[in-house]
């Protein structure tokens with residue numbers, strides 16, 4: 001159960017149904033039905049005969065059995081309980097207990113997702129007609145970039161706080177001191193945030209410790225280096241971080257796609273695009289391991305919160321000018337939700 005606290009967004013806010021959310025990786029969905037949770041509701045996903053993703057609310061209209069316990073064969077989904085069969089669009093085809101040619105009950109069709117998109121190796125689902133497009137990531141179709149994905153992780157945290165965390169700059173020297181945080185660079189210099197219709201962007205340059213750079217180990221470059229960071233956020237819970245390495249050259253784009261799974265948990269999908277790994281699969285593996293380590297530092301803290309939701313009302317927290325980006329993110333999210341009628 002969630003508590004409705006004024007000015008706080010919880011993961012189950014019904015207005016969130018009008019946006020795309022990541023729900024599964026492409027690899028997790030095959031020809032047989034599988035259950036995934038989004039906004040506190042279970043969905044059954046599988047691929048139809050044309051290899052397109054199909055998604056229904058995971059509840060049989062007969063007695064409510066999870067359709068994900070059933071099976072798909074020859075383009076029909078069969079419920080495990082009494083064998084009702086549905087076509088790939090969710091239309092009821094057969095009730096075995098009534099026999100061949102029987103009149104089928106009306107209103108027994110399945111509830112389909114309003115919109116689905118498969119992008120970046122992730123499946124995005126909007127339960128209701130989405131009000132915003134997905135975040136565009138040009139590097140995803142740029143052949144000079146190699147991509148990799150971390151295994152999705154569950155976090156005991158509201159999706160808003162996770163998005164906030166990945167947009168935040170002031171925590172690097174503290175929470176990430178074991179990975180890349182530069183303890184000599186704690187001040188966040190002034191930066192600009194520009195708003196667009198459904199999100200924002202901000203750029204920022206800072207010093208960091210480049211433990212990933214092979215030239216550091218060889219003594220050819222210093223450990224303390226600089227990177228230009230570009231943040232782009234899209235409502236409700238997607239963002240990217242483009243890190244351009246000043247000394248080491250090359251670019252690392254990290255996409256964070258956060259799924260409000262249920263009242264207390266979110267599922268995080270992280271995708272990397274890099275153009276500095278010289279086509280080496282080994283270096284991509286190492287880059288993913290490094291990112292997983294950084295993420296574990298974030299989640300160590302995020303998993304320990306206890307909150308009634310994500311504060312959209314600016315008066316509920318204390319903000320400074322270093323928090324301009326995360327304050328703007330609250331504003332864009334709040335506006336987008338208020339526009340849902």
Ligand code: FES
Pocket residue numbers: 060061062063064065079080081082083084
């Ligand atoms: S509950 Fe699905 S067929 Fe009866």
Ligand SMILES: [Fe+2]
Pocket residue numbers: 165166171175176294298
């Ligand atoms: Fe972090």
